Amino acid sequence: MGREIEHFQVALLLSCCLATAATGIVSSSDAAAIADLTRSLARPPATWTAGGGDACSFKGVTCSPSGRVTAIDLAGQGLAGTLPSSLSSLTALESLQLQGNALSGAVPPLRAPSLTRLSLEGNAFTSLPGDFLRATPALRSLSMDGLPLPPRPFPDAIFSCSALRTFSASNASITGRFPAAAVVANLTSIRTLRLSHNNLTGVISASLGRMASLADIALSYNHLQGPVPAFGPTVAAEVVAGNGFCLDEPGPCDAQVSALLQVAEGFGYPLNLSMSWTGNDACSGWLGVICDASEVTILGLTNYNLSGTISLAIANLTGLRKLDLAGNRLTGEIPDALAALPNLSLVDVRNNRLTGKLPKFRASVDVSAEGNSPSLGSHHGSGQGSLDDGSSPSSDSAAVPHRRRNCSWHYCSWACFLDVELACKIYCLSS
Ligand SMILES: *[C@@H]1O[C@H](CO)[C@@H](O)[C@H](O)[C@H]1NC(C)=O
Numbered sequence: 001m002g003r004e005i006e007h008f009q010v011a012l013l014l015s016c017c018l019a020t021a022a023t024g025i026v027s028s029s030d031a032a033a034i035a036d037l038t039r040s041l042a043r044p045p046a047t048w049t050a051g052g053g054d055a056c057s058f059k060g061v062t063c064s065p066s067g068r069v070t071a072i073d074l075a076g077q078g079l080a081g082t083l084p085s086s087l088s089s090l091t092a093l094e095s096l097q098l099q100g101n102a103l104s105g106a107v108p109p110l111r112a113p114s115l116t117r118l119s120l121e122g123n124a125f126t127s128l129p130g131d132f133l134r135a136t137p138a139l140r141s142l143s144m145d146g147l148p149l150p151p152r153p154f155p156d157a158i159f160s161c162s163a164l165r166t167f168s169a170s171n172a173s174i175t176g177r178f179p180a181a182a183v184v185a186n187l188t189s190i191r192t193l194r195l196s197h198n199n200l201t202g203v204i205s206a207s208l209g210r211m212a213s214l215a216d217i218a219l220s221y222n223h224l225q226g227p228v229p230a231f232g233p234t235v236a237a238e239v240v241a242g243n244g245f246c247l248d249e250p251g252p253c254d255a256q257v258s259a260l261l262q263v264a265e266g267f268g269y270p271l272n273l274s275m276s277w278t279g280n281d282a283c284s285g286w287l288g289v290i291c292d293a294s295e296v297t298i299l300g301l302t303n304y305n306l307s308g309t310i311s312l313a314i315a316n317l318t319g320l321r322k323l324d325l326a327g328n329r330l331t332g333e334i335p336d337a338l339a340a341l342p343n344l345s346l347v348d349v350r351n352n353r354l355t356g357k358l359p360k361f362r363a364s365v366d367v368s369a370e371g372n373s374p375s376l377g378s379h380h381g382s383g384q385g386s387l388d389d390g391s392s393p394s395s396d397s398a399a400v401p402h403r404r405r406n407c408s409w410h411y412c413s414w415a416c417f418l419d420v421e422l423a424c425k426i427y428c429l430s431s
Pocket residue numbers: 146147148149171197
C-alpha cells in the first residue's frame with residue numbers, strides 16, 4: 001500500500017516536472033526572440049506579453065522538454081507588423097505558421113535544420129532571405145502564395161530540400177524558366193506543386209508527368225510553352241489555362257515551333273520571347289520571326305539582351321534566309337550546321353561573346369561577326385568563314401568599311417519585311 005503511494009507520488013512528481021519543462025523555462029535566446037517578435041507585431045495576441053512572461057505558455061507557441069521553441073502558430077490572426085531578425089536564433093523550430101495575416105517587410109534567414117513546415121502565404125512580405133531554404137534541409141511543406149515579392153527566378157535552393165512534399169507558391173512573382181527536369185531529379189517526394197499565376201517560361205520536360213509521387217499540380221497562368229505535359233488519371237492537374245502550349249492536349253508541336261522553342265531554350269527561355277512564342281504556328285506574329293509561305297525565313301533578335309548559346313536546332317529551320325542575333329550576350333560557338341542551310345543569305349552575330357570558328361558558309365552568305373572572340377575574326381563581307389589564325393582584332397569596327405557597317409538587314413527591316421530584297425541591298429550598299 002505504502003509502496004503504491006510512493007509510486008504514485010513519484011509519478012506525480014515526474015509528470016509535474018515534465019509538464020513544467022514542457023511549457024516553461026524557455027531557453028534565454030529563444031525567449032529573447034519571442035520577446036522581439038512580440039514587440040515587432042503591431043497587435044500581438046492577448047497572451048503574448050512583451051514585458052516577459054513564459055513564452056512557452058503563449059498561445060500558439062510550443063516548446064520542447066528542454067525549453068526550446070519548436071513551433072509558432074499565428075495563422076489567420078489579422079496580425080500586422082514585421083518579423084525580427086532574431087527569429088534566426090530559433091534553431092529548434094520545426095514549424096512556423098504565419099499564413100493569412102498582414103505581416104510585411106523581410107522574412108529573416110531561418111537557421112532551423114529541423115524545420116519541416118513553413119507557411120508564409122497570404123501576407124505582405126516583400127523579401128525573402130538570399131539564402132532562403134539553404135539552412136532548412138528537412139522542409140516537407142513550404143507555402144508562400146500571394147506574396148508581393150519582386151520578380152525572382154525559381155528558387156533552385158529548394159532542390160536541397162529533398163524531403164519536400166508540398167511546394168505552393170502561386171502568384172509569387174516567380175519569373176523565368178521552370179526547371180521541371182530538376183524537380184523530377186531532386187524532389188522525389190513531391191505530392192503537391194502549385195505554381196499558378198507566376199511568370200514561368202519554357203517547355204516542360206515530359207518526365208514531370210511520369211513522377212510517381214505527384215498527386216496535385218497547378219501551373220496555369222504562366223508562360224509555359226511546347227507540348228502539354230501528360231499526367232496520370234489520379235493526378236489533379238491544372239496546367240493548360242493561361243499558358244502558351246502549342247496544343248490544348250498532350251501531343252507534339254509543329255516542327256518549326258519545336259525548332260524555335262529549342263532555340264529559345266538555348267537562350268534560357270527569356271520572358272519576352274516566351275510571352276510571344278506561344279501556340280502552334282511560328283508564323284502567327286512571333287517576336288522576331290518573319291515567314292514566307294508558312295516557312296520561317298528570318299529570325300531577327302537584335303539587342304534583346306539574350307544570353308546563353310545558339311542551339312543546334314536552329315539548323316532545323318530549313319527555310320531560313322536571314323539570321324540576326326547582333327548585340328546580345330551570347331556565348332559558345334555558331335553551329336556548323338547553319339552553313340548547310342540552302343537559302344541562307346545573311347548572318348549577323350556582331351557584338352556578342354561568341355567563340356570558336358566561323359562555320360564555312362557559302363560565298364553568297366553575308367556574314368558579320370565582329371565584336372566577338374578574336375578567333376571568330378573580324379571577318380566581314382560575303383564568303384566562306386575566315387580560317388582565322390586567331391590574331392584578328394576583336395570588336396574593331398573601325399576596320400569595317402563605313403558603308404558595310406550599316407549594311408544589315410536590320411536597318412532595312414521594312415524593305416525586308418516587304419520582301420523587296422533587292423531594294424534592301426541597294427539601300428544598304430548606297431548608305
Ligand atoms: C496576387 O497577389 C496580389 C498581392 O500580392 C493580389 O493583389 C492579387 O489579387 C493576386 N492575384 C491572384 C490572381 O491571385
